[in-house]
Amino acid sequence: MDVNLKNTPSEIDRLIDKYKSTVYGIAIARLGSKADADDVFQEVFLAAYRKGITVKDNDEEKFWLIRTTLNQCKKITLSSWRRRTVPLEERKEEVSFFRSREENDVFCAVTELPEKYRMVVYLYYFEEVSTDEIAEIMKVRSGTVRMQLTRAREMLKEKLKGGYFYE
Template identity: 35%
Template sequence: MPKLNGAPLDCGAALERWGAMVFRLAWHTLGCREDAEDAAQEVFVSLVQSKSTFRDEEHLQRWLVRCTIHRCRNLSLSAWRRHTVPLPERWDVPAYGSDPMDQSVSEAVGRLPTPYRQAVCLHYVEGYTALEIGRLLGCPRGTVLSRLSRARTLLRTYLKEEVL
């Protein structure tokens, strides 16, 4: 059983607190609701089965983000996924609002490469700073800033294409 500060971890409380974040990150990474649900479920099953001791809630949160990214990577590289044909409109993340422009932004984010999509999700949706994202992803702050900058450039290009 995992522990937090030496005491047994309430995994139900962890699911309540970080379940939505894990699911959103998986959804933005994989672009498919069903795969995101599977990945998020596997992350919390791993937490329940873990014998890790977490120093504090930030340590637990970082572990959940890293575990989510690893699960998504494993799922996207699996032989099963490489041999399946996606449905015509795979990127089904709902728009951030009811405005049609929000829908086009959501679709443009879905076209970004995975590392850029993860950085955008963690920064703009979850509200993390570049330094925090770097800690979560295990990369330097400068790399995160580059990914965000390149993602914004690609988003501008995608959105201009849509207007034309």
């Protein structure tokens, strides 16, 4: 195992402090499971430790972490173990990731979107990443990202209609 020794525990702690909500939020939005999100969180920061990612002001590290998080999520969803298992009829885990009820309601509605819309909405609204940056991270055109956001907004409007926000 090749480990980059330029990262110290305090450097990794600063990296985790700065990006923990980004990595965990993407993982839970993508996978819908706290246990799977915990696994992704651990793998992403272990990879950052091995690579020697440090806390800087530029967005390069953030984008690397987002891309690595998406790749780890993809590994989990494509794993042969997961394909061979049949999930039990289980209730949706209650998400209390945010402080206010409104944010949690919106986040829950976002997690119910189809996968291709879920990540662009999360990155754009919750992580405040621009459409051009999302396109670069997800390796699609900017126009595709903007169209997915438009369609996702319509779906969210329908999901939230008559609920907490439209009373």
